[in-house]
Amino acid sequence: xxxxxxxxxxxVKRTGEKxxxxxxxxxxxxxxxxxxxxxxxxxxxIYFSYDVKMKEKGxxxxxxxxxxxxxxxxxxxxxxxxxxxxxxxxxASSLRPSGVLYQETQYFGPGTxxxxx
Amino acid sequence: xxxxxxxxxxxSVSEGALVLLRCNYSSSVPPYxxxxxxxxxxxxxxxxxxxxxxxxVKGINGFEAEFKKxxxxxxxxxxxxHMSDAAEYFCAVSGTFKTIFGAGTRLFVKA
Numbered sequence: 001x002x003x004x005x006x007x008x009x010x011x012v013k014r015t016g017e018k019x020x021x022x023x024x025x026x027x028x029x030x031x032x033x034x035x036x037x038x039x040x041x042x043x044x045x046i047y048f049s050y051d052v053k054m055k056e057k058g059x060x061x062x063x064x065x066x067x068x069x070x071x072x073x074x075x076x077x078x079x080x081x082x083x084x085x086x087x088x089x090x091x092a093s094s095l096r097p098s099g100v101l102y103q104e105t106q107y108f109g110p111g112t113x114x115x116x117x
Numbered sequence: 118x119x120x121x122x123x124x125x126x127x128x129s130v131s132e133g134a135l136v137l138l139r140c141n142y143s144s145s146v147p148p149y150x151x152x153x154x155x156x157x158x159x160x161x162x163x164x165x166x167x168x169x170x171x172x173x174v175k176g177i178n179g180f181e182a183e184f185k186k187x188x189x190x191x192x193x194x195x196x197x198x199h200m201s202d203a204a205e206y207f208c209a210v211s212g213t214f215k216t217i218f219g220a221g222t223r224l225f226v227k228a
Contacts, residue, residue: 033215045215050214090161092160105151108162
């Protein structure tokens with residue numbers, strides 16, 4: 001069964017702290033994504049990666065960075081957490097079949113609810 | 118660029134009533150259209166996917182959606198709502214590098 005896991009379900013951090021959110025998938029997917037979800041705003045893409053060591057900015061990358069050293073793991077880093085980064089963070093992965101340009105079904109982790117005080 | 122509009126941020130139905138959640142996409146026909154569901158405190162999971170093989174797509178838990186090119190719509194329906202259907206539903210279209218999600222519709226089911 002397809003599985004995406006996130007390192008924490010709930011996290012409380014202080015303003016200015018460096019925060020690491022980890023995501024691991026066991027499906028050998030090429031693509032991985034980080035979203036944040038806020039009430040009334042839906043899902044907003046922060047960063048995505050279509051291969052190891054590759055990363056692309058999404059719609060709201062400011063204040064975030066990512067790392068993908070291994071195919072199965074995609075980390076989101078908040079360099080200096082701020083209160084406006086309090087949110088639900090969702091990781092997802094998808095296949096990238098060769099010759100297919102468009103995005104396939106995404107598989108999501110359970111989410112990390114981050115509170116920055 | 119592709120875009121998705123979900124009409125109604127909240128929909129309330131009685132148990133046993135028809136569920137209709139509306140989704141419209143931008144005019145260029147996307148290769149894939151999706152409906153995802155998010156139960157409380159969980160991530161999203163795929164409900165159904167349109168791939169142009171058939172305009173009426175059946176998904177899990179009795180849901181189905183019909184692709185209508187003339188109306189640029191992909192509305193989600195279920196004939197009879199169950200309490201367990203209470204969740205947030207997202208319509209999405211595939212893009213070249215990313216999936217574009219609608220803002221979501223929260224479904225409430227009244228006993």
